[in-house]
Amino acid sequence: MPDPLLSVHDLACARGERLLFKGMGFGLEQGQLLLVQGGNGQGKTSLLRLLTGLARPEAGEVRWRGESIRRVSEAYHAEMCYLGHANGVKDDLNPVENLRFADGLHGRAFDQKRAVDTLERLGLSRCLDLPCRVLSFGQRRRVALAALLLAGATLWILDEPLTGLDVHAVALMEGLIRDHLKAGGMVVATTHQALNLEGVTVQRLLVGNVAIPDLA
Amino acid sequence: MHRFLLAVLRRDLTLAARRRGDWLIAQFFFVMVASLFPLGVGPEPEMLARIGPGVLWVAATLASLLSLSRLFADDHHDGSLEHMVLSPEPTVLLVLGKSIAHWLIYGIPVLLIAPVLGIQFNLSWDAILVLELSLLLGTPILSLLGGVGAALTLGLRGGGVLLTLLILPLYVPALIFGAGAVDGVMTGTGAEAHLSLLGAFMMLSLMIAPWIAAAALRVSLE
Numbered sequence: 001m002p003d004p005l006l007s008v009h010d011l012a013c014a015r016g017e018r019l020l021f022k023g024m025g026f027g028l029e030q031g032q033l034l035l036v037q038g039g040n041g042q043g044k045t046s047l048l049r050l051l052t053g054l055a056r057p058e059a060g061e062v063r064w065r066g067e068s069i070r071r072v073s074e075a076y077h078a079e080m081c082y083l084g085h086a087n088g089v090k091d092d093l094n095p096v097e098n099l100r101f102a103d104g105l106h107g108r109a110f111d112q113k114r115a116v117d118t119l120e121r122l123g124l125s126r127c128l129d130l131p132c133r134v135l136s137f138g139q140r141r142r143v144a145l146a147a148l149l150l151a152g153a154t155l156w157i158l159d160e161p162l163t164g165l166d167v168h169a170v171a172l173m174e175g176l177i178r179d180h181l182k183a184g185g186m187v188v189a190t191t192h193q194a195l196n197l198e199g200v201t202v203q204r205l206l207v208g209n210v211a212i213p214d215l216a
Numbered sequence: 217m218h219r220f221l222l223a224v225l226r227r228d229l230t231l232a233a234r235r236r237g238d239w240l241i242a243q244f245f246f247v248m249v250a251s252l253f254p255l256g257v258g259p260e261p262e263m264l265a266r267i268g269p270g271v272l273w274v275a276a277t278l279a280s281l282l283s284l285s286r287l288f289a290d291d292h293h294d295g296s297l298e299h300m301v302l303s304p305e306p307t308v309l310l311v312l313g314k315s316i317a318h319w320l321i322y323g324i325p326v327l328l329i330a331p332v333l334g335i336q337f338n339l340s341w342d343a344i345l346v347l348e349l350s351l352l353l354g355t356p357i358l359s360l361l362g363g364v365g366a367a368l369t370l371g372l373r374g375g376g377v378l379l380t381l382l383i384l385p386l387y388v389p390a391l392i393f394g395a396g397a398v399d400g401v402m403t404g405t406g407a408e409a410h411l412s413l414l415g416a417f418m419m420l421s422l423m424i425a426p427w428i429a430a431a432a433l434r435v436s437l438e
Contacts (some may be wrong), residue, residue, distance in 0.1 A: 052302060055438045078304040086295025092234035101230075104223035105303045131234075147299075 003066040004029045006051075006155060006186060010060035013046050020046055021207055022059065030154070030184045033177065034203045035191070042208025044190040045085070048159050051188060052082045078106075081153035083161055087144035091133035095119050095143045098132060102147045118146045122172065138164045149176065156180065158189040171196075220305040224313030225320075232321045239283055239321045246279035246326060250333045261338040268337030269347060269398030275333075276326050276351060277358060277387050283322050284362035284383070285369070285376040287314060288433065292370055301437060307430040315356075315363040315426065323355035339398070346401045346411070350394040353414045357390045360418075360425040367432035389417055 004027030012022035020043030028034050036044050049055040051062055053069050053076065061068045064076045089098050096115055103110040119128060122142045132140055141164045148156060156177075162170050174196050177187055181200055232239055253271045254264055291297035300310050330351055334344040365383035369375035397410035 049438075054298060054301065074304045074306070077302050080302070082298070082302055084295055084298060086293070086298070088295040088299040090231060090294065090296060092231055097230070101223070101227045102299065104226070105220065105300055105305075107220060107223075107304060 003027065003063055005065060006188075007063045007066075008051070008060070009063065011047075011050060011057050011062065012059040013043055013050055013055075014058045015043075015046060019058075024060070024205075026203070026205060028186050028188065028203070030186055031181050032186055032203060033181055033197065033200055034186075034188045034205055035195070036188065036205050036207055037190070038207035044207050045159055047207055048082070048084075048157050048188065048190065051157055052080065053077070054082075079153055080155045080157065081148050081151040082157045082159075083144055083148050084159045085163075087140050088147070089132050089140050089143045092131055094127075094129055094131055095124055095135075095146065096128055098143055099147055099150055103150065106151065108150075108152070115146070115150060118149050119143070122146050123169070138166060138169065141165055142169060145173065145176070154184070155186045155188070158187065158191075160190055160192070162191055162193045162195075217305070217309065220303070220309055221313045221316075224300070224310055225317050228314060228317035229320065232317070238286065239325070242279045242283040242322055243325045243329060245282050246275050247329060247333065249275040249278060251336070254336065264336075265338045265340075265343075265402065268334065268339050269343070269402075270395045272330060272333055272337065272347065273350075273354075273391050273395040273398075276330070276355065277384070277391060279326065280322055280355070280358040280362055281380050281383065283318065284359075284366050285379050287318055287363060287366040288370050289366070289375070292437075297433075298437065301433065307433060308426045311363055311367065311429040311433060312426040315359045315429070318362070319356050319359040323351075323359060326355055327351055340402070343398050343402050346407045347398045349411060350397040350407075350414060353411060353418050354390045354394040357414075357418050357421045358387060360421040361386045363429040364425050364432060367429040367436060370433065370436040390414065393417065 007027040009025055011024040013020045026034065036047060038044050046055065050057050053062070053073055061070070063069065064072060069076045093101065096112070096119065099115040100110045116128065119125070122145060124139060124142055124146070127135055127139060132143060135143070145161070161173060165173065170193070178197060178200060180187060250272055253267065257263060257267065288297055291300065301307055327348060330347055331344050334347055339347065362383055365379045368382065369379045372378060393410045393414040397407040397414065400407040400410055
């Protein structure tokens with residue numbers, strides 16, 4: 001049987017002296033969602049950073065299309081988009097400029113109309129000309145989500161994507177994740193909030209040893 | 217590949233244009249430091265001409281450090297550095313692009329201001345010409361090596377001071393050959409040897425520094 005698109009083999013992660021987890025393994029296919037759960041400080045963010053390739057594992061490896069992401073990092077990064085705690089939004093640029101530079105850095109042609117449409121869809125139509133400095137926390141998060149949508153990546157790695165979002169935006173985000181999965185995308189996400197994802201098979205992965213109540 | 221480099225450049229230059237204060241501070245610092253010396257050592261023209269090249273070179277070096285600590289820090293703070301490192305292009309190009317952008321923002325203004333300060337130090341036109349040449353070859357070294365220091369000290373507390381201690385010793389060859397070239401033309405021994413060595417040092421930094429800085433950046437981001 002071939003490897004799943006994204007697979008993790010015998011992964012171990014340590015922060016300093018402390019071993020956060022070891023022997024972790026899972027696979028993720030197109031159209032699947034993996035919800036990483038666990039208490040604070042159990043290593044959820046560390047796991048996601050290992051999946052992106054930003055951090056190196058103590059042992060084991062992450063594979064994309066059967067190859068270690070170390071070896072195919074350029075191809076992997078072209079198909080993966082990561083949204084971390086920080087938004088990656090420049091305060092001095094307005095939302096459209098932010099998206100333009102994000103496209104430029106990832107070697108994509110910038111489509112102004114599509115960028116504006118996406119921002120409007122995310123409820124930012126009144127903020128298009130404002131520098132992101134004056135936007136609220138939630139609005140900046142929405143700009144980051146617009147960048148995620150425009151990236152056109154197969155795999156989304158989302159670290160607490162719902163932080164700072166209001167109820168409308170959370171509902172919108174749930175819809176976006178569903179659409180993305182239906183279109184053959186893959187999502188790895190951590191969240192402490194309940195997600196309403198009808199019709200989606202949710203894989204769960206518990207990091208650490210603190211049991212938490214069922215959310216979704 | 218060059219499209220990515222251009223994208224990094226355009227991004228950093230746009231951001232610099234939005235925050236003029238940040239890089240103007242380095243230029244004011246350059247002018248200030250160079251202007252304090254005549255006040256301190258006295259106004260004799262011969263004395264000023266003798267210390268001029270060294271003072272201008274030291275001032276340019278210190279001014280570069282002032283702006284280098286933020287080379288990656290701002291992007292690290294708002295998360296955009298991670299996004300750039302995760303782009304499909306190699307990190308080396310990112311570092312190279314950011315170093316070139318730093319040179320354009322910091323080095324070019326230094327090149328423009330230096331002749332004026334040279335006149336203030338009673339340098340002859342020949343000496344000013346060689347000063348410009350030495351800065352043209354030397355300031356890219358400061359930006360490239362500075363990138364290594366900025367990547368190494370990224371995210372550390374007191375990173376700015378550490379950066380200074382870490383990088384200043386590496387600047388020494390550039391300083392010696394840069395100031396030496398101007399001295400050479402003033403004492404009549406010629407500047408070619410110094411300028412050639414400075415050029416060689418720049419090519420060496422250009423080839424090696426981005427790789428080291430990229431590796432340091434990956435370590436700092438872990």
